[in-house]
Amino acid sequence: MLMIRFGPAGIPIGTPGEGTASGIAYCGKIGLGAMEVEFVHGVNMKEGKAREAGEVARKSGVRLSCHAPYYINCCAKEELKIAGSVRHIVSTAQAAFWLGATPIVMHPGFYMGRLPSECYEMVVSTFQRCLDEMEKLKITGVQLGAELTGKKSAYGSLDEIIGLAEEFGGKQVVPVVDFAHYHAREARLKTQDDYARVLERVEKRLGSEASKNFHCHFSGIEAIEAGEKNHLPISSLSPPFEPLARAWVENGWEGKAICESPLLEKDALEMQKIFQKLEKW
Numbered sequence: 001m002l003m004i005r006f007g008p009a010g011i012p013i014g015t016p017g018e019g020t021a022s023g024i025a026y027c028g029k030i031g032l033g034a035m036e037v038e039f040v041h042g043v044n045m046k047e048g049k050a051r052e053a054g055e056v057a058r059k060s061g062v063r064l065s066c067h068a069p070y071y072i073n074c075c076a077k078e079e080l081k082i083a084g085s086v087r088h089i090v091s092t093a094q095a096a097f098w099l100g101a102t103p104i105v106m107h108p109g110f111y112m113g114r115l116p117s118e119c120y121e122m123v124v125s126t127f128q129r130c131l132d133e134m135e136k137l138k139i140t141g142v143q144l145g146a147e148l149t150g151k152k153s154a155y156g157s158l159d160e161i162i163g164l165a166e167e168f169g170g171k172q173v174v175p176v177v178d179f180a181h182y183h184a185r186e187a188r189l190k191t192q193d194d195y196a197r198v199l200e201r202v203e204k205r206l207g208s209e210a211s212k213n214f215h216c217h218f219s220g221i222e223a224i225e226a227g228e229k230n231h232l233p234i235s236s237l238s239p240p241f242e243p244l245a246r247a248w249v250e251n252g253w254e255g256k257a258i259c260e261s262p263l264l265e266k267d268a269l270e271m272q273k274i275f276q277k278l279e280k281w
């Protein structure tokens with residue numbers, strides 16, 4: 001069994017038929033062990049369909065996660081927007097619960113000219129509101145995933161997302177490292193050491209639990225001064241995948257890697273092939 005499961009961000013391009021359940025079944029058929037269900041433009045899945053897709057995932061051995069809508073802003077200046085964000089996060093969590101998916105990945109918010117510390121307080125309080133709501137609705141086993149964001153104007157540096165997870169004890173909130181975003185926003189990733197340092201920062205503050213249930217995004221990326229511009233196929237080697245796979249294997253990391261390249265499942269399979277070769281070796 002592979003220590004890291006690989007899968008596409010959304011329904012695979014080659015899926016015969018339509019819908020989430022077909023996409024999950026197709027992932028299983030081509031040998032992938034994960035898939036992220038995309039609610040980036042809104043949550044529109046009813047309970048019946050979600051439970052059905054969850055059942056297909058269990059039968060196919062595919063572990064699911066979800067991506068919450070892009071328009072969430074947990075540190076918005078207006079209460080109305082915060083309340084809306086809580087609603088979108090909780091409905092993503094509800095769908096994830098029916099699907100048997102975790103975590104629900106989100107871009108926490110935008111600085112909009114404010115200090116990171118000010119935004120931090122607001123994001124923490126919004127996350128707490130979401131967790132309280134989820135508890136009321138008896139949504140269990142679904143973690144909030146704070147994603148490392150690609151634009152410098154967006155809340156979510158590596159330290160910030162680790163800090164958020166730490167604030168909630170590293171259980172209810174987890175960091176979702178997007179390596180392409182890190183490459184665009186913070187520092188270029190090239191060598192195994194570059195990757196190992198990122199992993200170390202996560203593990204040092206969140207403990208070994210974080211290295212055994214890791215959830216991350218990977219793809220190539222076109223970077224400009226403001227951060228990310230476009231996601232690229234992994235053949236762009238910007239950043240390269242193999243040194244990351246080596247760092248994982250050497251340090252015994254376990255979890256899921258979601259491929260956000262435009263080639264989706266084709267590149268997820270490519271990443272899996274690279275990882276598998278190293279793991280055997």
Ligand SMILES: [Zn+2]
Nearest residue numbers: 105106107147
């Ligand atoms: Zn994202």
